[in-house]
Amino acid sequence: MKSESPILFDNSYLRLGEEFSRRQLPTVVQDPQLIHINYPLANYLGIDSAWLASDASLQALAGNTTLPGSDPIATVYAGHQFGSWNPQLGDGRAILLGEVVASDGKRFDLQLKGSGQTPFSRMGDGRSPLGPVLREYLVSEAMATLGVATTRSLAAVTTGERVFREGALPGAILTRVASSHIRVGTFQFFAARDNTEAVKKLADHVLQRHYPEALDAANPYLSLLQQVIERQAKLIAQWQGIGFIHGVMNTDNMLICGETVDYGPCAFMDTYHPETVYSSIDHHGRYAYHNQPAIAHWNLAWFAQSLMPLLDTDEERALQLAQQAIKTFMPACNGHYQQLLANKLGLREASEQSATLAAELLQLMSTEKLDFTLTFRRLADLADPAAGPGVEALLQLPASLDSWRQRWQDLVAQQNLAAAEIQALMYRHNPALIPRNHLVEEAIFKATYDQDFSYFERLLEVSAKPFDYVPELAKYATPPTPEQVVRQTFCGT
Incomplete structure (x- = not known):
């Protein structure tokens, strides 16, 4: 008789067949210690809090034990990395424990990241240093509170072992939650091998799991393509609207479900400049802030190409349908972005005037080297000067903005709205508190070299309420000093 599991798994992806994944147990670690558990997320997923506080939970989150119902796998995919095609990738340092169904009926993957070698490790050790685990935990949870579609972080543990990158570093494992880990690169893997049957099986799975409304369309696969394009258009617009730079927008890092994934060399921009790059390996600025919409468009074109055999039996007609769908991405992304900018400026609806005004502001911000987050937040303060304390002590707008x-x-006055109403709209779209790169690096340094996780815990706590500013939190809203600026971030692979 099987013992009852504290996590109720239902592994639909595994049932697709062996060509989509390989069974792989996590590698046992020496001395796991808990860093943090996301109890609200666990409650939503139906995971018992009392069990999570136990040693049995710690051993499972470290990959030392396998829970009943879990059937760990590493999934296979391909991808374009910095524009270069790699036909064989896959989960090189992540293992999917299984899927759970949340209280509202939504299905989620539970994945251990940094849990050891897999058949797809490609000479890597399959491990993760502590730093990337803390970065992903902090930034993914901040993105969730900012209302951006994202994978989540359920737990983080140290392994009691060292991993070797630029030196010996403490190891850690992140438990990541995603609506699924199916990527553009997953479709590319099978399309590149002319395995149309596998592409169809994968597409049918995605339709059932993420886009069930498309099943009733005249052409479900075309509807799938259109809806993926729309979700990505909204997602990238959200990134642009908060100054987020992903850093590695490879096709294997774009999820079909529309969530942000793989927080490697990512960061929120401090001083606004459209060409800002953080990734230490992005030497030519391919994934710079201003390039993100174009790269998403490029990635989606590869997704469309993978689906072409399903769009129509006539190749020319399939190509035409794919091209027509892809052409909608940039207008859709810009539409979402302009609406976000309008809201950030206290305008309910986007217009030509709001677009012009926003473009002029961004140019002034670049010229004056103004902080992206604080500039918009300061404008929100100015919408109703009678309101409480704002970020004036942290940022004074220069005289060059007076005419603007x-x-x-x-x-804004043409809307005939009360000042308080305008300010409330702006505050909802302009955070004051983000996990700034220098604070993330400070938390990582303290945890890595002093075993002090209090900086991580405090930054996580502050980032959970990004729109609620009080002067006591000035440290977390203040841009870095010149000596604090972090110019490069790293994947940790």
Whole structure:
């Protein structure tokens, strides 16, 4: 008789067949210690809090034990990495424990990241240093509180072992939660091998799991393509709207479900400049801030190509349908982005005037080297000067913005809304508190070299309420000093 598992698994992806994954147990670690557990997320997923506080939970989260119902696998995929085709990738340091169904009926993957070698490790050790685990935990949870579609972090543990990168570093494992880990690169893997049957099986799975409404369309696979394009258009617009730079927008890092994934060399921009790059390996700025929409468009074109045999039996007609769908991405992304910018400026609806005003502001911000987050937040303060304390002590807008501010205020006034209502709209779209790169690095340094996780815990706590600013939190809203600026971030692979 099987013992009852504290996590109720239902592994639909595994049932697709052996060509989609390989069974692989995590590698046992020496001395796991708990860093953090996301109890609200665990409750939503139906995972018992009392069990999570036990040593049995720690051993499972470290990969030392396999829970009943879990059937660990490493999934296979391919991808374009920095534009270069790699026909064989896959989960090289991550193992999917299984899937759970949350209280609202939504299905999620539970994955251990940094859990040891797999058949797809490609000479890597399959491990993760502590730093990337803390970065992903902090940034993914911040993205969730900012309302951005994202994978989540359920737990983080140290392994009691060292991994070797630029030196010996403490190892760690992240338990990641995603609506699924199916990527553009997953489709590419089978399409590149002319395995149309596998592409169809994968597409049918995605339709059932993520886009069931498309099943009733005249052409479900075309509807799938269109809906994936729409979700990505909204996602990238959200990134642009909060100054987020992903850093490695390879096709294997774009999820079909529309969630942000793989927080490697990512960061929120401090000083606004459209060409900002953080990734230490992005030497030519391919994944710079201003390039993100174009790269998403490029990635989606490969997804469309993978689906072409399903779009129509006539190749020319299939190509035409794919091209027509892809052409909608940039207008859709820009539409979402302009609406976000309008809301950030206290305008309910985007217009040509709001787009012009926003473009002028961004140019002034670049010229004056203004902080992206604080500039918009300061404008929100100005929408109703009678409100409480704002970020004025952290950022004074230069005189060069005076003329722009007058035109902005004139346009906002045309809505005939109360100042408090305008400010409330702006505050909902302009965070004051983000996990700034220098603070993330500080938390990583303290945890790595001093075994002090209090900086991580505090930054996680502050980032959970990004729109609620009080002067006591000034440290977490203040841009870095010149000596604090972090110019490069790393994947940790």
